Amino acid sequence: MIGYNIIQQYKQKAETERRISVSKQHATITEVDELLLFSTKIPFSKALLLILKNRIRNALYIMINISPTTASYREHFADTEAQIKQIKENYVAPSPSSLQVPPNDKDAMALVQATKKIRAVLRSEHAKQKINTDLFVSENQQLEMMQLKINIEISIKRINDAKGQKQYNTAKQMTDKILKILNNLPNKDSDLEHKQQMLESVKNELSAHLTSAQKIASENQAQEQKDDAKRKDLDRLFADKQKW
Known part of the structure; x- marks a missing residue:
């Protein structure tokens, strides 16, 4: 009886840890998906887009190892692999100068926050040695410059508002x-x-x-x-x- 209880406790603990790990990977995928929505507003380089897509791929890989029988994980993984292949072969990055800052503060600040989160993802991937230092520095500098330009546009609008008053x-x-x-x-x-x-x-x-x-x-x-x-x-x- 005691042995049975120990086994049950071990199974419950393993199941709890499995759920926590899957939930963590789900959160990673959701975060990246939300950042990818800004690709129509922020000019993503090919390298940056691949970094984000590979982050999703790696999260799905962990989820498949935790739960090999879950078909939806495998389907999502296959779709992501196909997207990565498509990006490598066909994606043409827009010019960094194509950045368009929204006219209202709320949308502009959302861009600033998105840029900050993408830079945080880059730091995380670099810390995990998923990307090399040269690539990290290059992409981070581009994002930092975009963040600065957005902040300047917001400030110019506020300057004009102050002048008007x-x-x-x-x-x-x-x-x-x-x-x-x-x-x-x-x-x-x-x-x-x-x-x-x-x-x-x-x-x-x-x-x-x-x-x-x-x-x-x-x-x-x-x-x-x-x-x-x-x-x-x-x-x-x-x-x-x-x-x-």
């Missing part, structure tokens, strides 16, 4: 912050060079607004001081008359 000081601070990043960035492409020139022009425009506003404020303050002095003179004059 005549919040010139806020707009100037944001412009200075982006320009500092761009000025310190080596190997800028033509798109970033264009953005830098445009922001320099915006900075000059905002500086002119702030200088003008400061001049008007100073003139108003000087006029108020003159008016205040006149009022005090009148007060003293009438104060003397009240004594008569």
Whole structure:
């Protein structure tokens, strides 16, 4: 009886571990599938697409080893293998410059988050030695550049919004912050060079607004001081008359 209980406990433990492992691989596949949805918005290189598809393939391989009789795992694995073959033979990567940032903040921020998650996947695959260091560095740099461009587009929109509300000081601070990043960035492409020139022009425009506003404020303050002095003179004059 004791031996039977020990065997049952062992089976239950093994089944629990199996379910946890399968659930973990399912989560990996779901995460990658969600990231692949952004391939229509983020220009994926062939290497990056293969890294993501192979991550799915590896997860399915583990699931098949855990549960060899589950037909759906084998079917999914075969489909993924076929997709990998198709990508290797026919996929033509879009130019990184084809990145299109959505006009609204919510969708743009979703792109930023997706880019961050893809970079996290790259780090994970590199740590597992699934990809070599040169490939990791190259793909990570491309994604980092895309992430920067998305953030710049979001910031430019916010600068324009601040200008529209005549919040010139806020707009100037944001412009200075982006320009500092761009000025310190080596190997800028033509798109970033264009953005830098445009922001320099915006900075000059905002500086002119702030200088003008400061001049008007100073003139108003000087006029108020003159008016205040006149009022005090009148007060003293009438104060003397009240004594008569």
